[in-house]
Amino acid sequence: MTIELIKVENINISFQDDEAGTISAVRDLSFHINEGETVGLVGESGCGKSVTALSLMGLIEKGTSTTEGEIVFEGEDINLYAEKKMRSIRGNKISMIFQEPMTSLNPVHKIGKQISEVLHLHGFANKTNSKEKTIDILKKVGIPRAESIIDEYPHQLSGGMRQRIMIAIAMACNPKLLIADEPTTALDVTIQAQILDLMNALQQEYNTSILLITHDLGVISEMADRVIVMYYGQIVEQADVRTLFKQPKHPYTIGLLNSVPNIDSESEERLTPIDGNVPSLGVIKSGCPFRSRCQHVHEKCHKKNPPLFKCDSQFVRCWLYEEQGVSV
Amino acid sequence: MNQPLLEVKNLKTYFPIKKSLFNKKKHFVKAVDGISFQVNKGETLGIVGESGCGKSTMGRSILRLIEPTEGSIQFEGNEITALNQTDLRKLRKDMQIVFQDPFASLNPKMTVGAILGEALATHQLEQSAKERKEKVKELLAKVGLSPNHIGRYPHEFSGGQRQRIGIARAIAVNPAIIIADEPVSALDVSVQAQILNLFQDLKETLGLTYIFIAHDLSVVKHVSDRIGVMYLGKIVELSDKKQLFRQPLHPYTQALMSAVPSLDPDVKKERIILTGDVPSPSNPPTGCAFHTRCKFRRAVCEQVIPSEVVVAPGRFVNCHMYDEDYRADFN
Numbered sequence: 001m002t003i004e005l006i007k008v009e010n011i012n013i014s015f016q017d018d019e020a021g022t023i024s025a026v027r028d029l030s031f032h033i034n035e036g037e038t039v040g041l042v043g044e045s046g047c048g049k050s051v052t053a054l055s056l057m058g059l060i061e062k063g064t065s066t067t068e069g070e071i072v073f074e075g076e077d078i079n080l081y082a083e084k085k086m087r088s089i090r091g092n093k094i095s096m097i098f099q100e101p102m103t104s105l106n107p108v109h110k111i112g113k114q115i116s117e118v119l120h121l122h123g124f125a126n127k128t129n130s131k132e133k134t135i136d137i138l139k140k141v142g143i144p145r146a147e148s149i150i151d152e153y154p155h156q157l158s159g160g161m162r163q164r165i166m167i168a169i170a171m172a173c174n175p176k177l178l179i180a181d182e183p184t185t186a187l188d189v190t191i192q193a194q195i196l197d198l199m200n201a202l203q204q205e206y207n208t209s210i211l212l213i214t215h216d217l218g219v220i221s222e223m224a225d226r227v228i229v230m231y232y233g234q235i236v237e238q239a240d241v242r243t244l245f246k247q248p249k250h251p252y253t254i255g256l257l258n259s260v261p262n263i264d265s266e267s268e269e270r271l272t273p274i275d276g277n278v279p280s281l282g283v284i285k286s287g288c289p290f291r292s293r294c295q296h297v298h299e300k301c302h303k304k305n306p307p308l309f310k311c312d313s314q315f316v317r318c319w320l321y322e323e324q325g326v327s328v
Numbered sequence: 329m330n331q332p333l334l335e336v337k338n339l340k341t342y343f344p345i346k347k348s349l350f351n352k353k354k355h356f357v358k359a360v361d362g363i364s365f366q367v368n369k370g371e372t373l374g375i376v377g378e379s380g381c382g383k384s385t386m387g388r389s390i391l392r393l394i395e396p397t398e399g400s401i402q403f404e405g406n407e408i409t410a411l412n413q414t415d416l417r418k419l420r421k422d423m424q425i426v427f428q429d430p431f432a433s434l435n436p437k438m439t440v441g442a443i444l445g446e447a448l449a450t451h452q453l454e455q456s457a458k459e460r461k462e463k464v465k466e467l468l469a470k471v472g473l474s475p476n477h478i479g480r481y482p483h484e485f486s487g488g489q490r491q492r493i494g495i496a497r498a499i500a501v502n503p504a505i506i507i508a509d510e511p512v513s514a515l516d517v518s519v520q521a522q523i524l525n526l527f528q529d530l531k532e533t534l535g536l537t538y539i540f541i542a543h544d545l546s547v548v549k550h551v552s553d554r555i556g557v558m559y560l561g562k563i564v565e566l567s568d569k570k571q572l573f574r575q576p577l578h579p580y581t582q583a584l585m586s587a588v589p590s591l592d593p594d595v596k597k598e599r600i601i602l603t604g605d606v607p608s609p610s611n612p613p614t615g616c617a618f619h620t621r622c623k624f625r626r627a628v629c630e631q632v633i634p635s636e637v638v639v640a641p642g643r644f645v646n647c648h649m650y651d652e653d654y655r656a657d658f659n
Contacts (some may be wrong), residue, residue, distance in 0.1 A: 044516035044517065044518060045516055050395065066534070091604070140520065152522045159379075160605055161605070169639075188378035188379055188585055188606075189378070189543070189545065189584060189587040189588055189602075190378065190584060190587045190602045191378075191605070192584065192587065193586075193587035193599055193601055193602075194601055194603075196589075197599070197601055210537075215516065215517060216589070217517070217591060218546075218588065218589030218590060218591055219589050221587040221589060221590060221591050221593045222590065222593075241593045242593050242594070245591065245592065246591050246593075254520060256517060256518060257523035257591070258521070259517045259518045259522070260517055260546070260591065261522065261524070261546040261547055261550035261589075262546065262589070262591050263545060263546040263549055263573075263585075263588050264590055264591070264592065266570065269483070270525060271521040271524055271525055272521070273518055273519070273520075273521030273522040273524075273525060274518040274521075275522075277486045277488060277489070277519065278516070299371065312478065
């Protein structure tokens with residue numbers, strides 16, 4: 001049976017800018033993640049995928065920005081939590097790994113300290129067993145010579161090793177949900193393969209749910225069970241991984257898939273890119289935000305932003321599917 | 329047989345590492361350590377490898393933007409390493425480079441018109457300012473930008489457009505060969521495809537030759553005719569693209585290919601997961617540089633540096649497994 005772990009409902013994230021006024025980064029975003037499931041979040045820079053991840057962690061600074069909507073985790077709306085209460089969840093039940101492990105590790109603290117800190121904070125270790133537990137965790141993420149690494153500093157390690165340390169910190173408290181924001185983008189492919197392998201193994205062992213954010217469609221195809229495609233702060237398509245890659249529906253998803261050279265094909269075909277660029281946030285006020293780059297643009301697209309239409313198990317935000325789908 | 333457009337023989341680029349005051353023994357980072365290849369007119373040679381393998385240093389050494397330590401580089405039969413600065417500058421008209429980060433490689437204080445005009449002026453291609461302006465407009469149109477953009481500054485463009493300016497600057501002087509160093513890796517996928525197509529179009533219309541350096545194997549496969557795989561300063565395998573992908577020979581090439589995630593969720597690749605990291609080029613392993621991560625490793629690999637084994641015309645691999653002398657060791 002599938003158990004829903006986290007449910008995001010209608011979140012809207014906006015930022016205040018002195019010049020441009022209110023900029024809406026994420027609009028009417030709803031999705032859920034089941035236990036043990038990997039949900040992939042794909043989109044190009046500026047589509048709102050990282051902001052979405054930060055909002056789940058309660059890491060969006062209040063004051064200059066607002067997050068409206070519900071984020072229900074284990075039955076409670078964590079968007080309403082005060083910072084202090086959120087802290088008991090962050091790093092404990094929901095944790096996150098970032099793209100650049102060098103900037104997310106503290107350069108002046110030893111590796112061992114950075115891991116044991118999380119354990120102490122959430123009551124998973126005390127003074128007597130913290131070293132032993134830290135070494136255990138490092139071994140779990142495949143760090144060789146863990147006993148000596150705990151006394152080293154981040155700069156002494158390679159990029160792949162640093163990302164393993166980040167994963168070790170994130171997995172230290174055995175979280176229910178792991179948010180991985182471009183975890184392998186800064187790494188070489190052979191190291192990427194190691195890290196993806198590790199994430200898979202840890203997920204199998206602990207039944208962790210993973211929200212995997214990346215722009216790399218290959219990584220998504222390998223790792224995800226379900227995929228959400230974002231464009232301009234909105235979900236434009238959502239489907240299980242097979243359907244998304246075999247029968248993409250939204251013109252943007254189709255465009256993305258056609259833009260990537262396929263390593264498994266021998267054809268010498270030209271790529272069919274999407275014309276133009278992603279418009280800056282706040283520029284498009286009405287209508288479908290993809291219309292300026294879309295080949296199927298028609299009158300309705302200029303007037304009104306389409307809702308998500310449900311076509312079988314697939315959700316797609318495009319007027320082309322108005323007739324065959326059911327609006328949600 | 330036709331003479332190759334560019335021939336690189338045994339190219340080496342070493343960087344000295346400063347040692348302490350009393351230790352006078354010189355140490356080097358062997359960024360490029362004995363590379364040889366040819367590029368024929370009109371083809372695209374792809375160079376693929378992971379960070380730190382020396383692919384960018386190699387690209388820059390060929391243009392002498394970094395002085396190579398040893399070896400020969402011949403462009404249309406002329407030895408580049410022997411040229412003085414004046415002649416070298418003239419030669420750079422024929423050999424251009426496109427960099428990865430289009431923002432860092434364009435002067436933020438200059439308008440696009442000035443950036444492209446400078447390239448023309450340096451090589452004295454258009455005499456009057458008016459002619460230059462016309463030529464710049466023509467260039468902008470060629471790379472898919474509006475001629476009206478001539479007065480804009482780099483920050484007013486998106487990443488993809490900036491890369492188009494970088495390309496316009498390279499083709500401004502009608503080069504014979506362009507070395508493209510990770511030209512699309514800073515771009516979003518939809519824009520990346522636009523730039524890859526632009527490279528292809530320009531190659532056809534202007535009869536260009538490319539050395540295309542990238543870490544992304546699928547991109548390199550898409551653009552190249554032949555591909556060289558680099559590891560720790562050496563080309564470990566060089567082959568025609570089709571043959572390389574049908575049957576990768578070097579264990580590193582095999583691992584590299586298996587590591588690239590497939591776009592088809594039904595394909596479950598048999599992954600060869602390499603253990604450990606790339607060793608430091610300042611202290612490379614003895615013998616074959618790859619032996620520390622190779623699953624076929626034999627005693628000979630730790631002692632003897634493999635030499636190029638020609639396995640088919642135009643195809644070589646740097647691995648003892650394919651060497652007649654050592655084949656018995658691998659049975």
